[in-house]
Every structure is written in structure tokens, then in C-alpha cells.
Amino acid sequence: MVKNNKDRKIFKLLQSLSIYLMIACVAIVVVAVFGYIKMNSFLFTLIAILFVLALALSLCLPWAKRLTDKRLKILSIVFLSVIASCAICWIISIIMCNIIFTNVVKLDVSEAKFRSYLRMFAFIKFTLIYTVVIFIASEIAGNISKFGKEKLVLQVLNAIGYIIMGIVIIALLNIVTIRENAKELSDTFGISKGSIVVLKSKLLWMTFVLAVFIVAITNGLTKAQYARMQKNLADKEIYGQNNDYEIDRKFERSEKANETVEEDIETKLEKLKIMLEKNIITQEEYDKKRKDIIEKM
Numbered sequence: 001m002v003k004n005n006k007d008r009k010i011f012k013l014l015q016s017l018s019i020y021l022m023i024a025c026v027a028i029v030v031v032a033v034f035g036y037i038k039m040n041s042f043l044f045t046l047i048a049i050l051f052v053l054a055l056a057l058s059l060c061l062p063w064a065k066r067l068t069d070k071r072l073k074i075l076s077i078v079f080l081s082v083i084a085s086c087a088i089c090w091i092i093s094i095i096m097c098n099i100i101f102t103n104v105v106k107l108d109v110s111e112a113k114f115r116s117y118l119r120m121f122a123f124i125k126f127t128l129i130y131t132v133v134i135f136i137a138s139e140i141a142g143n144i145s146k147f148g149k150e151k152l153v154l155q156v157l158n159a160i161g162y163i164i165m166g167i168v169i170i171a172l173l174n175i176v177t178i179r180e181n182a183k184e185l186s187d188t189f190g191i192s193k194g195s196i197v198v199l200k201s202k203l204l205w206m207t208f209v210l211a212v213f214i215v216a217i218t219n220g221l222t223k224a225q226y227a228r229m230q231k232n233l234a235d236k237e238i239y240g241q242n243n244d245y246e247i248d249r250k251f252e253r254s255e256k257a258n259e260t261v262e263e264d265i266e267t268k269l270e271k272l273k274i275m276l277e278k279n280i281i282t283q284e285e286y287d288k289k290r291k292d293i294i295e296k297m
Helices: 002-033 041-068 070-105 111-147 152-175 193-200 202-239 244-277 283-296
Strands: 176-178 189-191
Touching: 002 041, 041 070, 041 111, 070 111, 111 152, 111 202, 152 202, 244 283
Parallel strands: none
Antiparallel strands: 176 189
């Protein structure tokens, strides 16, 4: 119980931090737009870092919530660690972008610094690919942790959609190559003729659009199914863990049916008595009919 409370506190802390960081980003942008502070490279870097932290924390939230489940605790810790490492990579990449931009503006592009810029560009590219892989892995693992062996068709379609999307995005990122033998900054990036053919391929874009469509549909369906599962679990908690809810429902239906039958029998017996009193039937007929009604009951 103590551990569960601790895990819930971690979840609430991450949730609060995510909201506060996003508010801080918006506040700085608004203040800068109205001219109260001057926008510069440092401020851009600060906003970008705060935004990355807010986004990383929001990605951590589902896994922080799963810490309370003993079966998913290790997996949750792994994904929380991986997302944290990705956030660190992004912070480093943002700082690198700021360094490159500041030095290029100052026209400080010596050969030694130029080589370091190439390494920085390579690291930024790695960060982008790493982010795509982590995001897709997190989404697929999240669905598996939600449904387990249930809704397998939906899970497989969703995973296929995400994997296709990931492959296309990574392929597009790899189309742009970094030339280590470049002499000038303008010649740093290059695209081969084969890559241009790939970019113009209709099949590539049709596959990507289809993957996005599959992911959008399956995400909507998985969310609806998960919400239904949560509602059923809540009902079971209210009515007990041993199908008491279903038993109560069946018992109520059978009681209503019995009440209806009893009312019908009483009505028939009353009508039969009235017929006897009015001499419509004889005592012998009354006794026989009354016996039949009671036997049926």
C-alpha cells in the first residue's frame, strides 16, 4: 500500500511538472511577443529546453501510472529511463544548435570548429532517429500492457502502422547525408540521386499515408476498448470480484418474472371465484380448475 501511494505521488509530481513547464513556455513566448523581454538565442534555447522537458514528462505519464502494476513495474522503469535519456539527448542537441547558430552568425567557422559542427549535426540526426524509435516502441508496448493477449488483431494492425511510419520517417532522415569531407558549411548536407527518386515515389507516400490512417483508426478503437474495459473493471469492483454483479442482475430478472407469474395466478383465482359466486360454473368445476392453476404454479 505504501509503495502504491509512493508510485501515485510520482505520477502526480510528473503530471504537475509537465503542466507547469508548458505554462512557463507559453508565458515566456507571450511576454516576448508583447515586447517586455527581447527574444535572443539564449531565450530560444530556454524555451526549447522547457518544451522538451514538458513533452518528455507527458510521455512519461502513462508509464509512471503503470508503476503501480507489479507485472509492468520493470518495463515501466525501463521506458521511463529511456525517455529520460532521449530528453537529455534533445537538450544537448538544442545547445549544439545554439552553438552552431551563434558561431555561424559571427562568421566563426574555422576548420577545427567546422569539424566539430559536423559531429554535432551527426548527433542531432541520431537524436531524431532515437526519438522516433522510442516513441513507436513506447506506443506499441503501451498497447500490449493495456490489453495483454486480448484484442490481438487490433494490436497487430496498430503495431504494423507504427512500424511502417517509423521506417518511412527514418528512411527520410537518412536520405539527408552529412558530408565529412565538405569544405564549407553550405556543402555539409547532401542528397543522392537515388534518394531524390525515392522522395518522388508515389508508393512511398501512399504507404506512409496508409500507415498514418491505420494508426489513427486503431488508436481510436483501442482508446474506446480500453475505456470500456476500465468501466467493466469499475463495475466489478463495485459489485465484487466473483461475478456478483451478473448474479444480482440475473436474480433481479428472475424475481421480476416470479412476481409477474404470481400476479397472473392471483388474478385467475379471483376471476374463478367470481364465476363460482355468480353461478357461472359449478363447485366441482371450480375445484378442478383451481387445482390445475395451483399445479401449474
